[in-house]
Amino acid sequence: MWKEVLSVTFYQAVFTEFLATSIYVFFGLGSVLQWPSALPTILQISITFNLAAATVVQIAWHVSGAHVNPAVTMAFLLGSRISLARAACYMVAQLAGGIAGAATLYGVTPAEVQGSLGINTSLCHPFPQVRSNITSGQAVAVELILTFQLVLCYFASTDRHRNANSPATFIGISVALGHLIGGFVPNGCFKTNKKHIFWVGPMTGAILASLIYNVLLYPDLKSLSQRL
Amino acid sequence: MWKEVLSVTFYQAVFTEFLATSIYVFFGLGSVLQWPSALPTILQISITFNLAAATVVQIAWHVSGAHVNPAVTMAFLLGSRISLARAACYMVAQLAGGIAGAATLYGVTPAEVQGSLGINTSLCHPFPQVRSNITSGQAVAVELILTFQLVLCYFASTDRHRNANSPATFIGISVALGHLIGGFVPNGCFKTNKKHIFWVGPMTGAILASLIYNVLLYPDLKSLSQRL
């Protein structure tokens, strides 16, 4: 393990996760800015997330694998694809990158379009009118399903045995799919005491997808025993 | 045949068809939910179906071939690409997956946006205003053509002799093409006694496409005699 952590490529990968996440968050949050008379639609937001995810995955996947998301890193850790040290550093880099991206966006846009944009409420979608009486349990389930299909798509697209090409197109597609459906469901800004929805749902979905992919669909017992 | 049916990979494939169809139906039906003041357009629905099809094909094609549709399975059976046992199990898995996906969506969304969403009426498109006096025969013909081009695209994109890459992009494109045109035509909810439209049309289109592809465009007599 020390060999990995002390190598230059390890720090290149961690820095790349930071960079990719900051670009991703800058453009993703940028798509929900409240420009007067040109309010974004859910289609436009989803397309922006598609392009942002595809771009950063294309930039980063040869260096770090381009997780850009703690839930994806968790799934790769569970699937024995990355070490614990790498997973921990990736998650810290992703959180720092997310803050850096949001702060940069905050710095380069006028105050009147930022709306409730900010680090704490960055997951609020700009559709207050689509508020409906969805329960917390339903919101957790939706978040779970969105991350579930994303992580399955990540595994299927980054598996070197089955893919010679860049996974960027398909990860962009899967991210946009989630926003097209999920954009409505966790509508409005959940109050602070409901923020767990955005951790419990995705993490459970990631764990479930990692188990189904690595145990049921593509069992790879040798690599499992080797890495543990 | 017993050798195939008793292998682990056979059950992995059947389970994968179930899983892929349930994800596909969850997101596809999710795109037609009637959120107030944000009714979906045909473009948005078609794009969602594009992304959903591409995602599940990308996840499933190495395991099961990612048919996700009884008409496609029928076409592959006719083209001697899969055995009868596999085709039968795939179709059962697809129907079960469709029900599971719709039921999950039903469980995680509030009642007021579900509209006429449900297993029986899941093919209703949300454009009551686009109702026109199209006949049942015309609707069957349109469904036939939509499945015809989809199945031709499936064969062309999954043929291992001609493609090294994932067929997911092109199947997503072909699915969306069908929704962009077909979304208008079988408009409104056909009454129960017209449900045969959604079986007769696609199945005839699939059979026709399978014949044209395997007999006229890419005759593969050796493999035909081998597999029978």
Add this chain to the structure above:
Amino acid sequence: MWKEVLSVTFYQAVFTEFLATSIYVFFGLGSVLQWPSALPTILQISITFNLAAATVVQIAWHVSGAHVNPAVTMAFLLGSRISLARAACYMVAQLAGGIAGAATLYGVTPAEVQGSLGINTSLCHPFPQVRSNITSGQAVAVELILTFQLVLCYFASTDRHRNANSPATFIGISVALGHLIGGFVPNGCFKTNKKHIFWVGPMTGAILASLIYNVLLYPDLKSLSQRL
């Protein structure tokens, strides 16, 4: 030459051009149907043409090269990529396919949405309000440029020395690009005596693109002398 014309693969290719063009025209024209309260936008029409072109190229390119357009066939003839006999048969097949596709669409849609849809006026875009005083010369020049970039993209994407993969994605993109810009310019229905615009412009653009690609960008003198 007789050897080529008497082979089975020659007739497979000609039939494939017929089939691909009929599917392409069915969906392309289908995108401009005048459904009440859901008039298509130029973006939706362009996306439909993108998906239709990508689908039929994906289906046909291994058999016939998927020209689907007399101007593209003309450019390939000039570039010495296909024989005169093949070019002539392709063009006849494309015209017949176009008529078949339009007639099929006519048969499966109710009269009230067909508008001015028909074989003679099939190039009318549904934007009468965007009528402006563009001259015939300007319209020819725009048609020339649209075909020019399409043919360059065809050559660059189907060149076996430079591409292992399907050209379908890029041809779809290039077709849609033309519709996004050209959809406005030859606006309204040109009168019958202006129909030459849709022959003179594209054919000149195709010839120009063929010369620039084969003489300036990728001169391939050996193949030229061999084939003549």
Add this chain to the structure above:
Amino acid sequence: MWKEVLSVTFYQAVFTEFLATSIYVFFGLGSVLQWPSALPTILQISITFNLAAATVVQIAWHVSGAHVNPAVTMAFLLGSRISLARAACYMVAQLAGGIAGAATLYGVTPAEVQGSLGINTSLCHPFPQVRSNITSGQAVAVELILTFQLVLCYFASTDRHRNANSPATFIGISVALGHLIGGFVPNGCFKTNKKHIFWVGPMTGAILASLIYNVLLYPDLKSLSQRL
């Protein structure tokens, strides 16, 4: 160096940059034409730029590398991927191509839709209503970030060690991403004395991206010393 500048392939590459940039600018500017009652949306403009970039990169990348942008050429010069002579000729060809493309568009469209279209103001986006009090410094920062991610994506997608396929898809995606966000920010037409924004921002972003890619992410010291 003289050997490179005196070769035929060098002039093919310079001509290709001219041709590709003129097509790109023709279609890009064409997307912002002010057709009455069909004003373009930011989504449609971004999609047009996506398709235009993908098409010209697909046409040009085997000949010239398809920079189509002085900032990209600057980044490749800094990364020791091209010689100074090539960079200089590319930039001249790009500027000439941009003028040619804009002049051609001017020639083929009626005056009433050209709005403020013209060479000097070609970067004005048609959203006067989205004017907000963004500062010059903020605008420079936004332009910097847009070019930064584009150049990173260029390097990652054109690196022959890591990509066998065409970079056209990903460069189109990255260009569109920039327009989806940047379309709002440098809103309205900056006055002439603020035109430096469109040189200082992109050039700084390109330099930064070139340093980060070539020094931090993919250090290639051998090639660096060889080429200098």
